[in-house]
Amino acid sequence: MNAARPIGVIGAGTMGAGVAQCLAEAGHEVIVVDPVPGALGAGRERLREGLRLGKQLRRLPSAAPQDALAHVRWTEEVTELSDAEFVIECAPERLALKDKIFGELDVVCRPDAVLTSCTSTVPVERLAANTRRPKRVLATHFMNPAPLKRSVEVVRGPLTSDDTVDRTLEMLAGIGKLGIVVGDFVANRVVLLAVNEAAHVVQARTADPSTVDKIFQECLGHAMGPLATADLIGLDTVLDSLVVLQEYTDDPRFAPSRLLADLVCAGHLGRKTGRGFHSYPTR
Ligand SMILES: NC(=O)c1ccc[n+]([C@@H]2O[C@H](COP(=O)([O-])OP(=O)(O)OC[C@H]3O[C@@H](n4cnc5c(N)ncnc54)[C@H](O)[C@@H]3O)[C@@H](O)[C@H]2O)c1
Structure with missing residues (x-):
């Protein structure tokens, strides 16, 4: 993967903040998008608290919390994801909302960007149908709390390409996670x-x-x-x-x-x- 390009996270809630923390601690530039009033401030606090807890629990020689936080940009504008290598969508589990977000991401993001969702139930083919890149859409179902879990359920859709699965597993390995690939949510x-x-x-x-x-x-x-x-x-x-x-x-x-x-x-x-x-x- 191209580590110079940022990774986008949609949603600054429970999972968005946790996933952003995993990425930032591994040194990725992260852009978190959340248009809901007050959500970005709450997400930043959640991430700060997660970094503090993570250092306590895992005793890792990881970057100081301030260093990891410096890797994260917070914005209400999805258009800032135009150069992202991956986008991990962590918005609420509502079909119409996810349809809208995937449609927007497809327009905004580079054609070679992989669009993933943290969903635990929405079929990948449903998300992919909102895009012109169904082979580059899949689900990366991180578990909660994301920074403390070693593995991620990776759900491919019928049209997801092997190359997309490989790129996703490589990205996950780079942040210390094992991706477990399945054809449907387990x-x-x-x-x-x-x-x-x-x-x-x-x-x-x-x-x-x-x-x-x-x-x-x-x-x-x-x-x-x-x-x-x-x-x-x-x-x-x-x-x-x-x-x-x-x-x-x-x-x-x-x-x-x-x-x-x-x-x-x-x-x-x-x-x-x-x-x-x-x-x-x-x-
Ligand atoms: N909570 C869990 O334990 C857990 C575990 C695994 C997967 N998931 C999945 O992760 C996803 C997010 O769940 P969560 O628990 O973090 O939810 P949450 O309610 O904690 O956070 C959702 C965030 O999305 C934001 N949001 C709302 N509309 C948005 C939009 N249009 N664009 C961008 N952001 C928007 C909200 O402001 C909020 O910050 C869901 O698909 C859920 O099923 C949750």
């Missing part, structure tokens, strides 16, 4: 079923959220239970993802639980708002 089809079913269990008053998660941790040895996982992902993102999965699989098991929808409606989105299935002390 992680969230499985995890979101567990999350949704766990929400049904709470809704039916079979067990409260702490008990559900405790069973997964204490009896099954999982690091986190499904409801704490949902809070970490963001309940709005979980809800949006279930809606996409339901639409594309036509499988009623993905119909979001009423409790999940109610929590999102009430603004309880998990860790990012301080309350979801569980409560989190405000910092």
